[in-house]
Amino acid sequence: MRHVIVTGGSRGLGAVMIEGLLADGYRVSTCSRKKTDNIARLEAHPEYGPYFFWQACEVGEADQVDAFVEAAVAWAGDDGLWGLVNNAGVAQAGILASFPNVESERIIKINLLGTIQMARAASKVMLAQKPSENQGGRIINISSIIGTRGYNGLSAYSASKAGVDGFSRALARELGRRQITVNSVAPGYVATEMSSTLSPSQLKQIVGRTPLGRLADEDDILNAVRFFLSDGARMITGQTLIIDGGIST
Amino acid sequence: MTEDQIYAAIVEIISQTLDDKGLDVPEITPATEVLGDELGIDSLDLATLVSELEKKIGFDPFAKGFIEFKTVGELTKLYVR
């Protein structure tokens, strides 16, 4: 059974990803700072429970990240580690001139440094796997079209996500020889808690400018993650796949 | 693990890596340079070696920062506690 770590699975996109991947037959580990009812439900789920692992972990704190990956891999036993989906992230809007530096630091620490820390811990596990055990691997970093396009009031967030895309490209070069692919999935606007600060008129405007005429939903992002995790995506690395209904084209 | 066991584990992993790459395995001594021309080990191979040693020995001496080393013997010493 292939084991995949998805960070930030307690709610939003991550919650849909972990349930979708469990349904696909993956063994799934996740972390978040707080446990939600959804996590408790999956732990007790008759079908998914035995293949599901959650542990509290603050992404951005390297020691906690190392401890979480170690615990998840120990739990998975012989299944080792096939994939990592760096999904945990935070956003905070504000015009930079009046945006506290500590907020920028927090965003960069969680979104960018946290992604780097997780990928480091996971790639160590993937590299130490014997080719005969679990050959290769998949690292998928969730970035955002805001990292490629920018958005008024989200400069630190945008920087963190552009950083994630650059990180994917460089790490793809490093790990390619071992058949470990590294890609970014860049969603447009998805209706989750994170995007709930957008006003109805802003949302209407976004939908109006989207060729496909709607916001992406969580399943649209899950499907891209599914693809990158699959064997069919084995020749694709260092890419950023934008899922935004065409708004940024 | 004793120093001799750690040394043996490093030599075994290096030999296996060279073999997997289809390279000849020369005689390895404590004075052999890990990244020297003699072996044909590159930085990704070294990262793999360090990851495998962490799995075997239980810690990563490079976790808190870079430490200079050149030879197989010097690398072995980093794992002795």
Ligand SMILES: NC(=O)c1ccc[n+]([C@@H]2O[C@H](COP(=O)([O-])OP(=O)(O)OC[C@H]3O[C@@H](n4cnc5c(N)ncnc54)[C@H](OP(=O)(O)O)[C@@H]3O)[C@@H](O)[C@H]2O)c1
């Ligand atoms: N929603 C969108 O429109 C949109 C668009 C583009 C990209 N994205 C990206 O998609 C990803 C998921 O976003 P979302 O909309 O699902 O967000 P969300 O609903 O706010 O969920 C974020 C998840 O990440 C976890 N998390 C946050 N900080 C963490 C930390 N330091 N350590 C561990 N877990 C942490 C949260 O749990 P805890 O708070 O309990 O830790 C939660 O499970 C993010 O990377 C986001 O930037 C979202």
